[in-house]
Amino acid sequence: MNKPIFSxxxxxxxxxxxxxxxxxxxxxEVPDKLRAAVADWNQQDLAFSVQLGDIVHxxxxxxxxxxxxxxxxxxxxxxxxxxxxxxxxxxxxLPKLLETFKLAAPYYTFAHKGFRFISLYGMDVxxxxxxxxxxxxxxxxxxxxxxxQWCGAISDRQLAWFDKQLSEAAEQNERVIIFxxxxxxxxxxxxxxxxxxxxxxIAQRLASSNHVVAYLNGHxxxxxxxxxxxxxxxxxxxxxEAPQHxxxxxxxxxxxxxxxxxxxxxxxxxxxxxx
Numbered sequence: 001m002n003k004p005i006f007s008x009x010x011x012x013x014x015x016x017x018x019x020x021x022x023x024x025x026x027x028x029e030v031p032d033k034l035r036a037a038v039a040d041w042n043q044q045d046l047a048f049s050v051q052l053g054d055i056v057h058x059x060x061x062x063x064x065x066x067x068x069x070x071x072x073x074x075x076x077x078x079x080x081x082x083x084x085x086x087x088x089x090x091x092x093x094l095p096k097l098l099e100t101f102k103l104a105a106p107y108y109t110f111a112h113k114g115f116r117f118i119s120l121y122g123m124d125v126x127x128x129x130x131x132x133x134x135x136x137x138x139x140x141x142x143x144x145x146x147x148x149q150w151c152g153a154i155s156d157r158q159l160a161w162f163d164k165q166l167s168e169a170a171e172q173n174e175r176v177i178i179f180x181x182x183x184x185x186x187x188x189x190x191x192x193x194x195x196x197x198x199x200x201x202i203a204q205r206l207a208s209s210n211h212v213v214a215y216l217n218g219h220x221x222x223x224x225x226x227x228x229x230x231x232x233x234x235x236x237x238x239x240x241e242a243p244q245h246x247x248x249x250x251x252x253x254x255x256x257x258x259x260x261x262x263x264x265x266x267x268x269x270x271x272x273x274x275x
Contacts, residue, residue, distance in 0.1 A: 004253035004260070005113050009041040009049030009079070010267075011249040012218030013238030015088060016066050017057035024221070024241045027057060033239055034073045037249040040264070044251060046079045047112055050119075052218035052236060053086025053181030063091045071100050082110070084119050086181035086218060087150045090128045107158055109165050115254065116174040116211075118165050122182040122196050126152030140197060148194030151182055159201060169211050175274070176212040177259075183217050185233040188224035206231045213274050214259060223268055230275035232259070242266045 016030040041049055051074065056067045074081050083101040085094070098106065106121035125133045125140070127149055141149055154162070169176045182196040183189035184203060196202065206212045207229040214232045221238035242248040247265035261270040 002255070004255050006047040007045065007251050007253045008047050009037070009044075009077075009249065009251055010052065010216070010236060010261075011037055011049070011239055012052040012236040012267075013054045013086075013221055013240050014051060014070055015054045015057045015238065015240035016070050017059040018062055018066060019057070019059050022057075025057070026240060026242065026244065029242075029244065030240055031069060031073065033242060033247045033249075034070065035076075036247055037239075037264070038073060038077050040249075041251070042076075042078050046251065048080040048082055049074075049077055050082045050179055050216075051084065052179060052216065053084040054088040054218060054238075054240075055083070055086075056088060056091060057240070058088050058091030064096075067092050067096075067100070082117070082119065082179070084179050084181050084218070085121055085123065087123055087126070087128070087152070089181075090123060107161065111174060113254075114174055116165065116169040116172075116176045118162065118176060118178045120154060120162065120178060120180040120202075121158060122154065122180050123152040124155040124158050125197070128152070144197070146191070147197055148192075151194040151197055153197035154202065162205065166205060166209055166211070170209070174211060176209065178206075178212065178215045180215065180217045182219050183224070183233070183235050184215055185226040185228065187226035188217070188233045188235040189220040193220045203228075210275075214272060225270065227272075232272040234261075234270065234272070237263075237267045 017027045109118045184199040220235040221241045223237035224235040226233040239248045248267040250263040250267045253260040259272040263269040
């Protein structure tokens with residue numbers, strides 16, 4: 001097989017806490033698994049790695065130390081690491097997250113070799129937000145009682161920014177890969193975990209774009225796949241639920257006509273052909 005244009009590492013739902021297992025969450029095993037992932041990535045020629053949100057679980061007064069440990073392990077990467085902010089991440093204050101992740105804002109974009117990567121912030125309008133956004137979240141949940149209160153939505157301001165990014169990508173003939181913590185397709189989640197509240201607004205934009213090839217997320221720990229309007233929707237399997245003697249992370253090889261996901265352990269390998 002020809003060599004990829006470039007490759008990047010991926011991990012979802014690290015979700016560390018120094019706490020006994022909660023159901024399928026093998027919380028105390030995570031540091032060793034993350035160290036193994038970073039060590040593996042460091043042996044490979046990667047452009048960067050991305051963690052798709054929920055870096056910690058949230059564990060009262062211990063949370064900040066747990067967050068610092070996960071951040072320090074990821075900092076051992078010899079490649080750049082990009083961070084997506086999930087709902088559990090907000091057990092650490094957003095300003096602290098942004099400072100540690102070296103982000104000016106919780107949503108951002110970057111480009112590499114003809115691809116534009118757009119990281120969306122799905123908790124922009126949520127019960128964890130402030131002011132008008134929190135009031136909007138409360139109103140939304142009253143009007144949509146089947147939606148999950150731990151999820152959130154993309155704000156109008158972020159949607160306008162997103163539209164601009166998609167337009168610029170089209171002008172520059174870039175393929176687009178989107179990162180978000182929350183799923184945006186019902187075939188990649190379930191009722192219990194929930195979905196990005198305004199997933200339909202995102203889906204409409206993706207359907208009308210000829211440049212978006214993939215929407216990659218975490219949150220749904222079991223993982224899931226869908227393909228619609230030429231866009232691959234993938235929920236990656238969670239590191240925190242990997243079996244005791246296994247793991248869950250991977251590498252995405254980027255080609256001109258496809259993405260090949262090389263999964264390790266519980267993270268499933270996938271081939272995602274472009275339209």
